[in-house]
Amino acid sequence: MSVMIYRDAIRQALIEELDRDDNVFLIGEDIGRYQGTFRVTQGLYEKYGSRRVVDTPITEPAIVGLANGAAMAGLRPVVEMMTMSFSILALDQIINHSAKIHYMSDGQLKVPLVIRGPGGAANQLSAQHSHSIEGWYAHVPGLKVVAPSTPDCAKGLLKAAIRDDNPVIFTENPGLYGLKSEVNDDPNYVIPFGKARVAREGKDISLIAYSRMLHVCEAVAEKLEADGISAEVIDVRCLKPLDTETIFASVRKTHRAAVVYEDWKFGGFGGEIASQISEECFDDLDAPVLRVGGLNVPMPYSRVLELECIPEVQDVLATLKKIL
Amino acid sequence: MTNKAPTKLDFPASLIKHDYEEMLFMRIFEEKCQFAFRNGKAGGYLHLYVGMEPLATGWLNSIRKGYDYVITAYRDHGHALVLGSDPLAVMCEILGRKGGLSNGKGGSMHLYDAEHQLYGGWGIVGAHTALGLGLAFAAKYRGEDRVTLCYLGDGAANAGIFYESLNMAGLWDLPIIYIIENNYFAMGTRLEYHAADTNLSKRGYPFGIESEQLDSMDVMEVRKDAARIIEMVRKEQKPYLVEALTYRFVGHGAADNSQELYRTKEEVAKARKRDPIHLLHDVILEHNILTQGELEALEEKFRAEVDEIYAKAEASPHPDPEDVYTNVYTDISPEVGH
Numbered sequence: 196m197s198v199m200i201y202r203d204a205i206r207q208a209l210i211e212e213l214d215r216d217d218n219v220f221l222i223g224e225d226i227g228r229y230q231g232t233f234r235v236t237q238g239l240y241e242k243y244g245s246r247r248v249v250d251t252p253i254t255e256p257a258i259v260g261l262a263n264g265a266a267m268a269g270l271r272p273v274v275e276m277m278t279m280s281f282s283i284l285a286l287d288q289i290i291n292h293s294a295k296i297h298y299m300s301d302g303q304l305k306v307p308l309v310i311r312g313p314g315g316a317a318n319q320l321s322a323q324h325s326h327s328i329e330g331w332y333a334h335v336p337g338l339k340v341v342a343p344s345t346p347d348c349a350k351g352l353l354k355a356a357i358r359d360d361n362p363v364i365f366t367e368n369p370g371l372y373g374l375k376s377e378v379n380d381d382p383n384y385v386i387p388f389g390k391a392r393v394a395r396e397g398k399d400i401s402l403i404a405y406s407r408m409l410h411v412c413e414a415v416a417e418k419l420e421a422d423g424i425s426a427e428v429i430d431v432r433c434l435k436p437l438d439t440e441t442i443f444a445s446v447r448k449t450h451r452a453a454v455v456y457e458d459w460k461f462g463g464f465g466g467e468i469a470s471q472i473s474e475e476c477f478d479d480l481d482a483p484v485l486r487v488g489g490l491n492v493p494m495p496y497s498r499v500l501e502l503e504c505i506p507e508v509q510d511v512l513a514t515l516k517k518i519l
Numbered sequence: 520m521t522n523k524a525p526t527k528l529d530f531p532a533s534l535i536k537h538d539y540e541e542m543l544f545m546r547i548f549e550e551k552c553q554f555a556f557r558n559g560k561a562g563g564y565l566h567l568y569v570g571m572e573p574l575a576t577g578w579l580n581s582i583r584k585g586y587d588y589v590i591t592a593y594r595d596h597g598h599a600l601v602l603g604s605d606p607l608a609v610m611c612e613i614l615g616r617k618g619g620l621s622n623g624k625g626g627s628m629h630l631y632d633a634e635h636q637l638y639g640g641w642g643i644v645g646a647h648t649a650l651g652l653g654l655a656f657a658a659k660y661r662g663e664d665r666v667t668l669c670y671l672g673d674g675a676a677n678a679g680i681f682y683e684s685l686n687m688a689g690l691w692d693l694p695i696i697y698i699i700e701n702n703y704f705a706m707g708t709r710l711e712y713h714a715a716d717t718n719l720s721k722r723g724y725p726f727g728i729e730s731e732q733l734d735s736m737d738v739m740e741v742r743k744d745a746a747r748i749i750e751m752v753r754k755e756q757k758p759y760l761v762e763a764l765t766y767r768f769v770g771h772g773a774a775d776n777s778q779e780l781y782r783t784k785e786e787v788a789k790a791r792k793r794d795p796i797h798l799l800h801d802v803i804l805e806h807n808i809l810t811q812g813e814l815e816a817l818e819e820k821f822r823a824e825v826d827e828i829y830a831k832a833e834a835s836p837h838p839d840p841e842d843v844y845t846n847v848y849t850d851i852s853p854e855v856g857h
Contacts, residue, residue, distance in 0.1 A: 220660065246660065252690070257649040257683030264653020267638055268588065270660060291643050292650065300631035301621035302846040304638070336853050360849040389851070436851055 197380055202372040204346035205235050205311075208353035209273065211382045213243055216271060219357055222249040222258060223275030223312075232277050233313055233372055255281050259288035259310065266306040266362075267296060273357060279314030279366055280326040293362035294337030309356045314342075314366035315407060315457050316494055316505050325494035325501075327457045329406075330464030332364040333434040339363045339388055340434040344371070344409035347378045348432055351386030358385065368407040368457070389436035393445070397427035400451040400519065403442060403468055405431040408455045408506065415455075415511045424519060434464055439471055446476045446484075451518055453485040455511055460488025482518035487511050529739060532808045538580070538738050539799045539809075540817065542572040545597050546796055547821045548606065549769075551829050552596065552613055552627070556773035560833060561613050564642075565627040568597040570768035573795045574700055575601040577741025578668060581749050588654040590638040590647055591670035593628035594700075598670070602635040606825075610832035623838045624846070645671065645678025648697065652684045655695035659756065666753050667695040674705025676719050682726075688758040689726030696752055697723070697760045700735075702767045707781045723760030730760035736793045739802075766790040 199207070212219050225232055227240035227250040240248045251258050255276070262272035276282045282289065289310065296306050316325040333340040339361055343349040349367065356363040394409060395416050402412040409430045416426035427445050431437070446452045452472050454465035469484040490504040528535070549569050555561040568575065575597035579589065584602060591598050599609050604620060612619030613627045620632055630640040638654060641647035651669030658665040675681060676699050688695050699722070705713045723730035733744050744761070752759050768791055770778050778787075803809050809817070847853045 252683070252686055254683040254686065256646075256680045257652065257687060260646065260649020260680060260684065261653040261656055261687065264590075264638070264650035264655075265657045265660070266653070267650065268654050268657035270657050287643055287646055288649065292641075292646065296639075297849060298846050299621060299625045299629045300633070300639075300846075301624045302849075303621070303631050303633040305849055336847050339848070 196377045198375060199346055199378050200372065201346045201349050201367070201374045202233065202235055204350040204378050205353055205367065206237065206239070207378070208350045208357070209236070209239065212354055212357040213239070213247055215382070218269065219271045219273060220247045220249060221273050221275065222251060222262060224251055224253055224277050226250060226275045231275065233369065236275065255284040256288055259285040259293065262308050263288060263292050263296065263306060266308045267304045271307045271357060273309045273311065276310060276312030278324050279312050279328055280324050282310060282312070283326070283328070289332070289338070289362070289364075290335050294335045297361070298337060305360045306362045307360045308362040309353070309365055310362070311353065311356075311365035311367065313369040313372070315368040315370065316501060317369035319496055319498055319501060320494070321496040322493040327489065329364065329366045329434055330456075330458050330467075333464055333467070337362065338435065340366070341388065341432065342366045342368075342406040342434060343432060344406050344430050346374060346376050348386060348392070348430070350378050351384055352388070352432065355385040355388055359388070366406065370407045386432070388433045389438050390432065391438035391441040392430040392432055393427065393441065394430045395426070395428040397425040397449065399425045399449055400453065400515070401427045401429060401442070401445040401449045402453055402455060402511075403429045403431060404455040405434065406457065408457055411506060411508055411511060412455050414508045415515070418508065418512060431468070437468070439475070442468065442472065443476055446472050447479045450479055450481040452480070453487060453511070453515060453518075455487045455506055457489050457505060459491050460486055461491045463488050485514055485518060487514045526802065526805065528802075528806060529743065532806065535739070535799065535803060536808055538576050538742075539796070539803055541576050541601060542738065542796050542799065543818060544821050544825070545572050545575065545600055547818075547825045548600065549596060551825045553769070553773050555614060555829065561627065561773070562615065563626050563628070564593065565613065565773040566594040566771065567767070567769050567773060568594055570790070570794065571700060571702060571765045572597060573735055573738035573741045574670070574698065574763055574765060577735070577738045578698065578745045581742060581745035582666060582668060585634070585636055587665050588636050588638060588651075588658065588667040590651045590654060590667070591640065592644065592647060592672060592675060593640070593642050594672070595628065595630045595640045599630045599632055599637055602632065602637050604630070604632045604635055604637065607828050607831055610828050611835050614832050614835070615837070616832060616835040617838050618835045622842065645675040645681045647671070648675065648678070648681045648684045651695055651697070652688055652693060655688070655693040655758075656691070659691070659693055664753050665694070666749055668698060669695055670698045670700055672705065673699060673701040673703065673710055673719060674708070674713065676722055677705070677713060685723060685726040685728060685758075685760070689728045692757040694752050694756050695758045696748060697758070699760070699762045700765055701762050702765050704767070704771065704781060706771045707777065709781055718762070720760065720762035723758075728758045728760050730762070732762040732764065735763040735765045736795050737798055738795055768794070
């Protein structure tokens with residue numbers, strides 16, 4: 196084990212997979228000579244050269260299109276979206292192509308593709324650069340969607356994503372890039388998809404979250420403990436495939452649940468988790484399943500207004516009062 | 520009797536016969552698809568290649584079949600047939616049956632045949648031009664000398680992603696040949712109503728891509744152009760753009776009953792005077808490659824063959840309901856149930 200920050204853990208996963216398989220290559224805007232906008236790919240252009248680390252024009256639809264084609268031909272592209280907000284430009288390629296190729300060809304073709312990049316609000320990036328759209332992608336059959344909350348998860352899940360034969364959306368919250376914690380050094384260490392993590396055990400309520408909101412929930416759990424309430428915190432890690440088994444087991448133990456997500460509350464992925472719990476665990480519930488999400492507005496620029504939009508500890512605690 | 524000097528043949532009689540047979544089979548196959556659609560046996564959208572056959576026969580017989588990559592849009596039956604896909608598997612796919620290339624999951628617009636390096640079959644106009652770029656990228660990445668042929672229509676030539684793809688193809692010298700099949704209509708919109716400059720061969724210029732406009736009704740001419748350009752792209756490892764002038768004699772799709780909204784019967788009749796199959800028919804007679812009787816027997820034989828293929832396809836089973844869940848992912852099943 197070694198201690199590293201989230202950004203470096205992602206880079207370490209890229210290095211290990213680039214070293215392991217010549218079919219793996221990185222492609223994106225400003226990832227090479229410029230070292231990556233968020234410095235995730237720092238040093239990789241110098242180490243691997245322009246064949247493996249490909250700087251592109253600003254052209255998201257064709258970047259993903261190229262990656263789809265290269266993947267059909269047997270390569271394993273890892274696309275960096277400068278921010279996941281820009282992947283909106285490539286929605287046709289991702290939804291109409293990446294997600295459908297294996298099915299439409301009835302298994303003749305595979306798309307071992309990773310699209311990764313920062314998703315979610317950072318620091319006053321305002322309305323066009325702050326989207327949490329992992330839920331959009333999780334809605335689409337044929338895609339896998341991952342949202343790691345810790346450096347260790349980021350490394351293990353990214354390696355799994357690169358080795359996966361399906362298109363994977365890998366979203367990194369920009370607020371986590373500097374987060375430091377222990378990471379498994381073993382180059383063979385991968386975290387299989389579809390396994391949620393019990394981040395904290397408890398018995399009175401299940402707090403279910405992924406990515407940065409996991410840390411908000413852990414802070415909430417600390418506060419609740421001071422009040423004598425024992426909260427279990429579930430790190431979903433993988434939106435698709437979704438580990439409902441771990442989520443349901445937790446709810447059957449605690450009998451109460453809240454899902455916390457940074458995406459707009461209305462129609463967000465937390466609603467899917469909440470409704471699945473309601474359908475499958477109705478008899479175990481002592482209270483309605485609650486959602487805590489981002490405010491249903493475009494992200495404003497003002498720091499004061501921005502913070503208003505993103506769920507924080509106090510917002511979660513206020514909502515939980517309804518059922519605790 | 521005629522006093523006209525016989526045209527000189529640039530290809531051996533066996534090749535001319537081959538191309539005639541291939542295009543005639545394609546034509547009869549497409550007519551059967553139209554029949555299937557009109558009789559409710561094929562659903563969805565179905566687009567026929569009638570009149571455009573030399574683009575498949577001329578180009579795809581000039582590549583290294585099974586090695587070079589081929590990708591096209593939704594008017595794709597001809598490409599599959601020429602590349603070597605089993606016509607029964609193609610017909611089964613069009614009828615949505617088991618035994619189809621994708622066992623009924625793709626349909627007419629989405630023909631894939633990995634064994635024959637056919638990478639679709641795509642329905643979003645222009646979008647596949649980036650996939651073709653990726654195929655060419657993969658070949659170059661691995662240091663192979665494969666060439667990618669990427670067909671697109673004149674309508675797709677206006678799509679933004681096509682320009683993004685041309686830019687990267689030019690930027691990185693990717694070995695891809697973009698063939699704009701200019702049949703003069705983006706569905707129901709005539710070329711001069713959809714293109715600011717109707718000379719589509721110019722579209723490669725801003726990206727430093729060598730380009731030319733080629734008449735593509737005479738398959739022998741297409742073959743000559745194709746061989747020359749493919750050889751050059753393979754050797755020089757750089758992209759090329761062709762505007763292939765062609766014409767579709769039938770509607771945009773099998774359901775297109777409104778051709779009078781965008782062209783006259785006289786225009787179609789005039790174009791049909793250069794029907795590529797008739798052009799070759801005349802050459803065959805002129806050079807005594809086949810007799811009139813042999814030509815008629817050939818047509819009869821193909822009609823019987825296609826009838827049999829159709830009958831077999833129609834008798835093929837539909838997919839099983841549980842097949843709906845297979846191959847969504849390579850390794851996991853999607854959530855089950857409504």
